[in-house]
Amino acid sequence: MMAEKPKQGCLVCQIIGNQIPSKKVYEDEMVMAVLDVNGANPGHCFVMPKNHYPIIEQVPDKEVGRLFQVSNKISTAIFESLGAQGTNIFLANGGPAGQTVAHVTVNVIPRKENDGINLQWQPKQLSEEEMSTVELRMKESAKNVGNFQKDEKKARVQAPKPVVLSEDEEEQFSRQLRRLP
Amino acid sequence: MPEQNINPEQMKALQEKIKQMSPEELKDFQKQQCVFCQIVAGKIQAKKVYEDEQTLGILDINPANPGHILLLTKEHYSIMPQVPDDELAHVFMVVKSLSNSMLRGIDAQGTNVLVANGVSAGQRAQHFMVHVIPRKENDGVNFVLPQKTMGMEEVEAIGNKLIAALGGNAEKEEATPEIQLPKRPPVVPAPASEPKKIGQPKKDDKETPKESKRGIDLDDIAKFLGVK
Numbered sequence: 001m002m003a004e005k006p007k008q009g010c011l012v013c014q015i016i017g018n019q020i021p022s023k024k025v026y027e028d029e030m031v032m033a034v035l036d037v038n039g040a041n042p043g044h045c046f047v048m049p050k051n052h053y054p055i056i057e058q059v060p061d062k063e064v065g066r067l068f069q070v071s072n073k074i075s076t077a078i079f080e081s082l083g084a085q086g087t088n089i090f091l092a093n094g095g096p097a098g099q100t101v102a103h104v105t106v107n108v109i110p111r112k113e114n115d116g117i118n119l120q121w122q123p124k125q126l127s128e129e130e131m132s133t134v135e136l137r138m139k140e141s142a143k144n145v146g147n148f149q150k151d152e153k154k155a156r157v158q159a160p161k162p163v164v165l166s167e168d169e170e171e172q173f174s175r176q177l178r179r180l181p
Numbered sequence: 182m183p184e185q186n187i188n189p190e191q192m193k194a195l196q197e198k199i200k201q202m203s204p205e206e207l208k209d210f211q212k213q214q215c216v217f218c219q220i221v222a223g224k225i226q227a228k229k230v231y232e233d234e235q236t237l238g239i240l241d242i243n244p245a246n247p248g249h250i251l252l253l254t255k256e257h258y259s260i261m262p263q264v265p266d267d268e269l270a271h272v273f274m275v276v277k278s279l280s281n282s283m284l285r286g287i288d289a290q291g292t293n294v295l296v297a298n299g300v301s302a303g304q305r306a307q308h309f310m311v312h313v314i315p316r317k318e319n320d321g322v323n324f325v326l327p328q329k330t331m332g333m334e335e336v337e338a339i340g341n342k343l344i345a346a347l348g349g350n351a352e353k354e355e356a357t358p359e360i361q362l363p364k365r366p367p368v369v370p371a372p373a374s375e376p377k378k379i380g381q382p383k384k385d386d387k388e389t390p391k392e393s394k395r396g397i398d399l400d401d402i403a404k405f406l407g408v409k
Contacts, residue, residue: 023340026347035340040326043339056294057281064277065270072269075298076262077346082339086299089261090324093280094291097316098324107326111302118325119295119303121314123243131228134247134287135240138230141286142238145231145278151270 007052012103016050026074030066033074036107040117043082043110047071054102056093062151067106074108084110088119212257217308221255235268236275241312245322248287248315250279258309260298272311279313289315293324 006013014020016032025045026033036044047070053059059067068089075087090107092098111117126134187195202210212218219225221237230250231238241249252275258264264272276294283289295312297304316322331339 023336025340025343026349035336035343037331037336038328039331041329042331042335043343045343056277056292057284059277061274061277062270064273068273069266069269072261072264072266073347074343077343079262079298081342081346084299084301086297086302086304087261088298088302089294089296090326091294092291092324093293094284094289094316096318096320097291097293097314099291109302109326111299113301115301116325116327118323119297121245121322121324124246124321126244126247130247131240135228135230137287138240138248138250138282141282142231142279145275145282146233148271148274148278 005052007103010052010101010103012046012048012101012105013052016048025077026070028066028070030063031070033070033108039109040107041084041110041112041115043078043084045074045078045108047074047106047108049104053104055099056091056104059104061149065151067104071106071108078108078110082110084112086111088117090119208257211259211307215257215306215308217253217306217310218257221253231275231279233275235271238275238279238313245293245312245314246316246320248283248289250283250313252276252279252311252313254309259307260304261296261309262298264309276311276313283313283315287315288317290318291316293322 006017011020015022015034022034023037024032024034026047030050031047032050033045033047036046039045047067049059049063049067051059051063056064071089075089078084078087088107088109088111090109091104092100093104109117199207199210216225220227220239227239227242229237229239231252235255236252237255238250238252241251252272254264254268254272256268261269280292280294283292293312293314293316295314296310297312314322
């Protein structure tokens with residue numbers, strides 16, 4: 001499996017390796033969470049896999065599961081201890097989606113009314129035909145989704161391989177990341 | 182929403198009725214009222230693109246971009262904190278795969294994954310769902326996360342509150358920042374041959390920071406987070 005070890009020059013790997021100090025709020029063998037000191041709201045946390053993966057497609061299933069279980073626990077803790085009126089779980093995957101650091105990072109953000117955050121969108125108007133076309137293409141593309149590698153103790157007979165991007169695809173993503181301001 | 186047509190007396194009667202319901206009755210009632218439960222049950226049509234035992238993926242009728250998927254749990258949960266761990270892990274394994282399908286199947290150049298818990302966070306329906314949004318350069322979607330800088334004391338105070346709520350001990354945390362998961366659901370006893378417990382932090386020396394946190398350099402943190 002490629003892209004696992006701490007990557008030189010990766011800021012997230014340096015936080016995880018304690019080379020850059022941070023306020024940790026959670027850590028286990030797969031995942032670490034720290035407070036974002038320049039967060040969108042006080043209490044904004046980053047939840048990160050300890051292994052280095054640039055994008056979510058590269059993260060093995062059970063680490064994905066853990067990543068979001070921990071994000072959920074932090075979201076619950078934000079409700080309980082910070083008096084938030086809401087929380088967002090937000091992931092930007094790839095440069096055009098707003099990803100700025102090439103290490104998967106889930107944002108858990110406390111929310112209150114009129115806090116200046118915008119995670120809304122202007123709905124795009126699609127014709128019936130456009131909608132049907134995208135439905136068919138998406139359905140076709142998603143038809144092999146399944147057979148997940150669960151976080152179970154027993155070894156599974158047919159453990160599927162995690163998705164590995166080809167060199168070209170990874171290169172493409174890195175380019176997109178580099179293009180960001 | 183149907184509730185808007187109810188007069189105050191009817192509303193009061195309804196609230197009284199809800200109060201007297203058992204948890205099971207309440208859940209059934211919520212399900213009856215929930216559009217997404219009716220989509221899951223097939224009573225309302227939707228463009229389904231993915232389905233398994235626990236989840237259903239449909240196209241959002243008000244999409245941020247073409248191909249925008251709402252991944253729903255088939256079970257009715259109002260917000261994410263109510264979803265059991267196993268089911269939650271499954272949901273996000275599906276999310277990851279659907280994101281991959283978007284990159285490969287509909288020429289997305291990136292994806293956003295978004296959950297809104299609570300009206301203030303943008304939640305519009307009382308049914309837990311994950312938005313998976315295909316993205317392209319200059320697609321007109323503009324999510325804004327402003328930056329609000331916190332002082333050192335605020336960072337410590339908020340961090341320690343979160344640590345305490347997560348089941349850690351904020352004061353002890355100075356010395357041992359390894360935090361355990363809060364109460365996990367009861368685990369079925371594992372066979373004796375399997376001593377390793379999932380979710381327990383490794384008692385590994387190299388994971389224990391050598392220094393206390395006193396040497397935190399805010400500039401270093403800012404340098405990192407400024408990249409965001």
